[in-house]
Amino acid sequence: MKNRSQAKTILLALFSALFAMAATAQGASPIRILGAGATFPYPLYSKWFSVYQKVDASILIDYQSIGSGAGIRQLTEGSVDFGASDAPMTDEQISKLKIPAFHIPTVMGAVVVSYNIPGLTKDLRLTPGLVTSLFNGEIDSWNDPRLAASNPGVALPDLPVLVAYRSDGSGTTAIFTDYLSKISPDWATKVGKGTSVNWPTGQGGKGNEGVAGVIKQSEGTVGYIELIYAEKNGLKHAALQNKAGAFVHASTAAVTRAAEGSIATIPADYRVSITNADGKESYPISGFTYLLVPSEMPKIKGAPWIKFLNWAISADGQKEATPLSYAPLPPALARRVAKTIAEIRLK
Amino acid sequence: MNASTGAAPEYHGPDRWFRHLVSLPALAVPALILGIVALLSHQALPSLISQGVGFFARVIWDPVHKEFGVLAFVYGTLVTSLLAILIAAPVGVAMALFMTELAPPRLARMASIITDTLAAIPSVVYGLWGFFILAPALRTYFATPVSKAVGGWIPFLKGPAYGVGFFTAALVLSLMILPTITSIAREVFKSIPRAQREAALALGATRWEMTRMSVLGPSMGGIAAAVLLALGRALGETMAVTMVIGNRGQINLSIFAPGQTMASLIANEYAEAADDIHLAALAEVGLTLFFVTFVVQSLGRAVLKRYTHK
Numbered sequence: 001m002k003n004r005s006q007a008k009t010i011l012l013a014l015f016s017a018l019f020a021m022a023a024t025a026q027g028a029s030p031i032r033i034l035g036a037g038a039t040f041p042y043p044l045y046s047k048w049f050s051v052y053q054k055v056d057a058s059i060l061i062d063y064q065s066i067g068s069g070a071g072i073r074q075l076t077e078g079s080v081d082f083g084a085s086d087a088p089m090t091d092e093q094i095s096k097l098k099i100p101a102f103h104i105p106t107v108m109g110a111v112v113v114s115y116n117i118p119g120l121t122k123d124l125r126l127t128p129g130l131v132t133s134l135f136n137g138e139i140d141s142w143n144d145p146r147l148a149a150s151n152p153g154v155a156l157p158d159l160p161v162l163v164a165y166r167s168d169g170s171g172t173t174a175i176f177t178d179y180l181s182k183i184s185p186d187w188a189t190k191v192g193k194g195t196s197v198n199w200p201t202g203q204g205g206k207g208n209e210g211v212a213g214v215i216k217q218s219e220g221t222v223g224y225i226e227l228i229y230a231e232k233n234g235l236k237h238a239a240l241q242n243k244a245g246a247f248v249h250a251s252t253a254a255v256t257r258a259a260e261g262s263i264a265t266i267p268a269d270y271r272v273s274i275t276n277a278d279g280k281e282s283y284p285i286s287g288f289t290y291l292l293v294p295s296e297m298p299k300i301k302g303a304p305w306i307k308f309l310n311w312a313i314s315a316d317g318q319k320e321a322t323p324l325s326y327a328p329l330p331p332a333l334a335r336r337v338a339k340t341i342a343e344i345r346l347k
Numbered sequence: 348m349n350a351s352t353g354a355a356p357e358y359h360g361p362d363r364w365f366r367h368l369v370s371l372p373a374l375a376v377p378a379l380i381l382g383i384v385a386l387l388s389h390q391a392l393p394s395l396i397s398q399g400v401g402f403f404a405r406v407i408w409d410p411v412h413k414e415f416g417v418l419a420f421v422y423g424t425l426v427t428s429l430l431a432i433l434i435a436a437p438v439g440v441a442m443a444l445f446m447t448e449l450a451p452p453r454l455a456r457m458a459s460i461i462t463d464t465l466a467a468i469p470s471v472v473y474g475l476w477g478f479f480i481l482a483p484a485l486r487t488y489f490a491t492p493v494s495k496a497v498g499g500w501i502p503f504l505k506g507p508a509y510g511v512g513f514f515t516a517a518l519v520l521s522l523m524i525l526p527t528i529t530s531i532a533r534e535v536f537k538s539i540p541r542a543q544r545e546a547a548l549a550l551g552a553t554r555w556e557m558t559r560m561s562v563l564g565p566s567m568g569g570i571a572a573a574v575l576l577a578l579g580r581a582l583g584e585t586m587a588v589t590m591v592i593g594n595r596g597q598i599n600l601s602i603f604a605p606g607q608t609m610a611s612l613i614a615n616e617y618a619e620a621a622d623d624i625h626l627a628a629l630a631e632v633g634l635t636l637f638f639v640t641f642v643v644q645s646l647g648r649a650v651l652k653r654y655t656h657k
Contacts, residue, residue: 067618092622160507167594167607169410169619192411195619203509203605204594206615210478217483218510 037071037084059304083292086171088271105288107326112237124238128183137201164223167204169195175287179275228325254283255327394627415628419596423606428581430517439528447536466526474590477519486510505601514602516592524577535569609636
């Protein structure tokens with residue numbers, strides 16, 4: 001009997017403690033904003049949301065990195081406050097939205113052509129034609145004379161070319177196939193561009209880490225991954241010949257140059273591809289990642305959310321990008337985006 | 348028992364409640380399955396209409412040009428699962444025999460704890476291990492030498508060996524289904540009365556003859572049930588397979604070639620499927636997986652029946 005009443009007291013104490021905690025949490029009650037979408041910018045977004053807590057503690061942003069396509073579906077169904085996508089929404093997707101949404105470019109990322117060729121002393125240099133020929137299977141050995149022609153002085157081994165691609169649908173694939181479609185009309189008609197395509201040759205790895213793993217493990221493999229994964233895994237990546245004819249190595253600076261090179265052609269809704277951009281220093285395979293923000297929001301959520309968006313594209317937000325291998329927006333573009341953010345209506 | 352008396356069973360008081368309590372879940376499962384089929388069919392409708400019957404006969408998966416076919420993935424699912432059973436069934440039965448018939452009790456207990464632990468390992472761990480350790484090792488020490496030696500005239504063993512592919516996936520799957528086969532077979536062997544074994548020995552049977560006649564023989568039904576259960580898991584396994592199969596939708600006779608299964612394709616493409624027809628095609632793959640599982644299980648059941656009702 002005695003034990004029982006003791007247990008009761010303890011339980012009671014526990015419950016009241018829980019209630020007290022719940023009550024204090026209620027007291028602070030930050031405004032919760034829910035988002036879902038692309039996995040590529042997730043490391044940066046989660047960094048942003050935690051850093052921003054120190055700027056404004058009255059707003060709590062939850063972001064689920066479930067993939068661009070799934071994020072767009074959730075936005076369409078109205079189950080999240082914002083979406084996020086690497087590829088701009090298609091006209092078909094936009095037509096399904098109940099409330100029109102703005103594309104807010106936040107940062108840019110680069111996709112690199114990475115390879116594992118043993119004993120190579122210099123980095124590979126690839127022309128657009130060579131990139132296409134590698135990925136459509138026309139070049140099946142690394143000592144192909146076409147490769148040697150643009151890599152003078154490099155001893156390329158007699159090794160079969162193995163292609164690795166992303167097996168899961170991804171914005172990375174969308175950017176890379178967009179590039180291939182721009183540089184090769186043949187690729188554009190036969191394979192095309194999208195988050196998943198019918199690859200002419202090779203094997204698929206799941207996620208950037210999967211493709212990076214395939215490249216790392218098998219000699220002779222060439223694949224495309226996001227810049228940060230090549231750097232993290234110590235993988236070599238090729239210098240690519242850009243539209244101006246210069247060979248450029250991927251870097252966050254070279255990506256920002258690509259955006260500057262295309263700035264005149266960026267439309268009002270920012271739905272644009274910046275692959276194969278103009279400019280001598282532009283890296284040719286890069287793209288924006290976007291937040292998809294409804295153009296009309298309830299005031300209670302919208303006001304702090306707009307404040308956050310402005311912070312994210314400001315110097316304070318953008319300076320978090322480079323250490324994580326994302327390229328910051330060119331300042332001229334950030335000023336344009338600020339005007340777009342100002343168009344969000346509060347009701 | 349009631350059947351023998353011919354009278355309908357009568358339930359009173361708590362019995363009645365108990366009857367309702369157990370029949371509810373029993374009915375809920377078929378209802379749930381019907382619900383799943385209905386929902387999948389509904390979602391797959393656009394693809395059923397635009398792709399037609401060709402969906403089941405084509406080897407192409409092109410989301411850009413909206414051409415879809417499931418055949419390569421059916422092939423991948425069946426090949427990996429059947430290979431996995433071919434590997435896991437004899438090994439699992441042998442392990443169970445060792446534990447019940449030969450090993451000293453303490454060793455048997457330890458061995459059974461270890462095999463049961465295999466069942467508790469998350470599939471993503473199997474996948475990562477398969478991808479980073481098993482696949483490179485297989486390529487270097489097994490697949491490449493084998494395909495170089497005999498691949499020229501045995502199409503099933505043809506190179507080049509990528510490391511990932513049907514065989515690696517089957518091997519990882521076989522490890523994952525091993526505990527299912529071993530523990531069920533073990534329980535079946537244990538349930539055989541001691542007297543039956545002693546009777547065989549008394550008739551002058553050797554150890555092997557005794558095992559074959561009085562242990563393995565009567566256990567065939569149980570073993571077949573264990574294999575069926577394991578097959579179900581192998582057919583639907585997603586995460587581990589997708590990491591080691593190479594994810595290329597093709598029908599290739601070589602077991603070292605990369606392939607793709609239905610479950611793994613859905614897991615790969617569902618989150619980023621942009622347009623409706625792509626989503627519908629994925630739902631149709633799910634529907635196909637459902638029916639393939641159903642057919643395989645029914646075939647298995649027919650085999651099981653042959654063994655148990657002789």
